[in-house]
Amino acid sequence: DIQMTQSPSSLSASIGERVIITCQASQVISDSLAWFQQKPGKAPKLLVYVASRLETGVPSRFTGRGSGTDFTLTITSLQAEDSAIYYCQQYYSIPYTFGQGTKLEIK
Amino acid sequence: QVQLEQSGSEVRKPGASVKVSCKASGYTFAVYSMHWVRQAPGQGLEWMGWINPNTGDTTYAQNFQGRVTMTRDTSISTAYMELNRLRFDDTAIYYCARDVGFNYGTFDHCGQGTLVSVSS
Numbered sequence: 001d002i003q004m005t006q007s008p009s010s011l012s013a014s015i016g017e018r019v020i021i022t023c024q025a026s027q028v029i030s031d032s033l034a035w036f037q038q039k040p041g042k043a044p045k046l047l048v049y050v051a052s053r054l055e056t057g058v059p060s061r062f063t064g065r066g067s068g069t070d071f072t073l074t075i076t077s078l079q080a081e082d083s084a085i086y087y088c089q090q091y092y093s094i095p096y097t098f099g100q101g102t103k104l105e106i107k
Numbered sequence: 108q109v110q111l112e113q114s115g116s117e118v119r120k121p122g123a124s125v126k127v128s129c130k131a132s133g134y135t136f137a138v139y140s141m142h143w144v145r146q147a148p149g150q151g152l153e154w155m156g157w158i159n160p161n162t163g164d165t166t167y168a169q170n171f172q173g174r175v176t177m178t179r180d181t182s183i184s185t186a187y188m189e190l191n192r193l194r195f196d197d198t199a200i201y202y203c204a205r206d207v208g209f210n211y212g213t214f215d216h217c218g219q220g221t222l223v224s225v226s227s
Contacts, residue, residue: 001169034213036152043202043217044144044152055215087152091212095168096142096154 002026002090006099014107017078021102023071023088032092035064035073037084038101044087048073080106109133111203111218118224119193126189127221129203136184137161140206142214143177143188145199153199157206158186193225 003026013019023033031051036044046055048064051071063074075082083106088099114128129141143155156167158177165177176189186203201221204214 032212038152043204043220045217046207046213046215049207049211049213049215089152089154089213094166095170096212098152098154101151 001095002029002093002097004088004090004097004099006088006102008102009100010103010105012105012107013078015078015080018074018076019078019104021073021086023099025069025090028068029090029092031067032090033066033071034089034091036087036089038087039084078106082106109205109216111205111216113203113218113221116222116224118226120227121193121195121225123193124189124191125193125223126187127201127223129186129218131184131186131205137181138209140210141179141186142204142206144202144204146202147196147199155188159210160186195225197223198225199223
């Protein structure tokens with residue numbers, strides 16, 4: 001199975017700041033990488049897929065980059081509503097696997 | 108708009124089975140593969156497998172092989188996930204999730220989740 005490792009596990013930032021979450025795959029996954037946002041008690045929400053393609057309706061302050069094994073999700077101009085857990089997911093090979101999550105707290 | 112409506116919470120004893128349903132609306136059910144993903148309390152996301160609603164073909168994660176069965180009824184646009192021989196660590200929220208396309212591998216819409224509790 002492909003292991004997905006996210007860092008950091010948690011972070012705290014202020015409104016208006018920029019944060020970067022990284023995701024590393026244990027083997028090459030091309031650009032078969034998605035990012036999800038999950039708020040408490042809610043289902044995960046797709047933000048980005050194909051590593052950098054923004055899902056319809058997702059604010060442009062979310063940016064995905066990367067290919068191969070190393071990927072990033074950048075959130076600029078942080079808003080209060082960005083407080084959530086963020087997961088990366090590889091869909092290059094079955095079983096599709098997720099990172100352990102990054103908890104983002106807004107100060 | 109796309110909606111996935113899941114069945115309600117379930118409580119089962121160890122060794123029992125549970126079947127969760129997911130009724131789709133707002134799109135052509137047969138065109139998009141359906142994933143099942145679960146999340147144990149306070150834990151991350153775990154992919155269980157998927158079904159091609161058009162053909163009924165399934166692929167399961169090795170962790171669930173032999174215990175999970177995914178089916179569908181195209182006449183009522185509903186997908187099902189049945190998990191057998193339940194264990195305490197199967198306690199989780201189970202989500203159905205529509206693939207972004209046909210066997211793309213990731214998903215753009217989720218059901219509200221179904222809590223399955225395994226307790227003696």
